[in-house]
Amino acid sequence: MLLLILGFARPVFPQDAKEFANAAFLKKLNNDKSFSELKSKIVSEFAHTPAGRWGEFVNGVDEKIVTQKKIIAFTFDACGGKNGNGYDKELLDYLHKEKVPATLFVTGKWIDAQFPVFLVLSHDTLFEIENHGLKHKPCSINGESAYRIHGTANIEEAFDEIEANARKIEAITNHRPRFYRSATAYIDEACVRMASRLEITAVSYQIASGDAVPFAPEQVIEENVLRNIKPGALVIMHFNHPEWYTKEAMEKIVPKLRQMGYTFVRLKDYELTSVKSH
Numbered sequence: 252m253l254l255l256i257l258g259f260a261r262p263v264f265p266q267d268a269k270e271f272a273n274a275a276f277l278k279k280l281n282n283d284k285s286f287s288e289l290k291s292k293i294v295s296e297f298a299h300t301p302a303g304r305w306g307e308f309v310n311g312v313d314e315k316i317v318t319q320k321k322i323i324a325f326t327f328d329a330c331g332g333k334n335g336n337g338y339d340k341e342l343l344d345y346l347h348k349e350k351v352p353a354t355l356f357v358t359g360k361w362i363d364a365q366f367p368v369f370l371v372l373s374h375d376t377l378f379e380i381e382n383h384g385l386k387h388k389p390c391s392i393n394g395e396s397a398y399r400i401h402g403t404a405n406i407e408e409a410f411d412e413i414e415a416n417a418r419k420i421e422a423i424t425n426h427r428p429r430f431y432r433s434a435t436a437y438i439d440e441a442c443v444r445m446a447s448r449l450e451i452t453a454v455s456y457q458i459a460s461g462d463a464v465p466f467a468p469e470q471v472i473e474e475n476v477l478r479n480i481k482p483g484a485l486v487i488m489h490f491n492h493p494e495w496y497t498k499e500a501m502e503k504i505v506p507k508l509r510q511m512g513y514t515f516v517r518l519k520d521y522e523l524t525s526v527k528s529h
C-alpha cells in the first residue's frame with residue numbers, strides 16, 4: 252500500500268538529469284518506435300527535397316507577430332556548449348521583478364549544463380520554453396555552416412536537431428515546444444519545411460539586439476532595439492552569458508518602451524508572420 256502511494260506521489264516533473272542528457276536521451280529515442288518510424292518516414296519524404304536558400308530570413312521563417320498594436324516579444328537564446336553553458340541569473344531576476352514575459356529558446360546541451368535552473372524556469376509561467384536545437388547546430392540538410400559553426404550534415408541530423416530536442420523539452424516539462432529557432436538563426440528551406448511537417452514553426456527575428464557582438468556595450472544594445480522598434484517585432488537576445496551587457500541594456504530598454512506605450516508578450520499567445528521586405 253505504501254509503495255502504491257509512493258508510486259502515485261512521484262513528482263510530475265522528473266528530477267533526474269542523467270536520463271535526459273543528450274547522449275542517453277537520443278539513444279533512448281532511437282529505440283523508441285514512434286521516434287524511429289517518424290524519422291525514417293521524414294528521411295524518405297525529404298530525400299529529394301532541395302536544401303533551398305540558406306540564411307536567417309528564408310521562405311517559411313516567421314519574424315514578427317501579426318499585429319498593429321504596440322506589443323513586442325523579447326526572445327532569449329541559451330546556446331550551450333563550450334563558452335555557452337552559462338546562466339544570466341540577474342537578467343532573469345530582472346525580468347521576473349519587472350513582470351516582463353519572455354520566450355526562452357534552449358538547446359539540449361544547455362539543458363544538460365543547467366538542469367536545475369531549467370526546471371525552475373520551466374515552472375515559471377512568465378516564461379515560455381521553446382526549441383533552439385539539440386546540439387546547437389544550424390539546421391542544414393547538407394552541412395552548411397554559419398559563423399564558423401558547423402550545421403547538421405544531413406536529413407537525419409537535421410531531424411534529430413529539431414525533433415529530439417522538442418521531445419526532450421516535452422519529456423521534462425510536459426509541454427511540446429511549438430517554435431524552433433535554429434542555432435545562429437541560419438537555416439535552410441528544407442529544414443523549415445521539416446519543422447512545419449513536425450508541427451513546429453521555424454522563427455528568426457526582426458530586431459537583432461547585437462548582445463552577442465563581442466564587447467557590445469549596453470548603450471549599443473539599447474540603441475539597436477529602440478531605434479528599430481515596431482509593433483509585433485521579435486527581439487533576439489541571449490540569457491546564457493552573464494558577462495554580456497544584456498541585463499544592463501534591458502534595464503534601460505524596458506522602462507523606455509513602457510513609456511512609449513509598448514507591452515511585452517510571449518510568442519505562443521499570438522499568430523506570427525514573415526517580414527517579406529528582407
Ligand SMILES: [Zn+2]
Binds near residue numbers: 329330434
Ligand atoms: Zn544560439
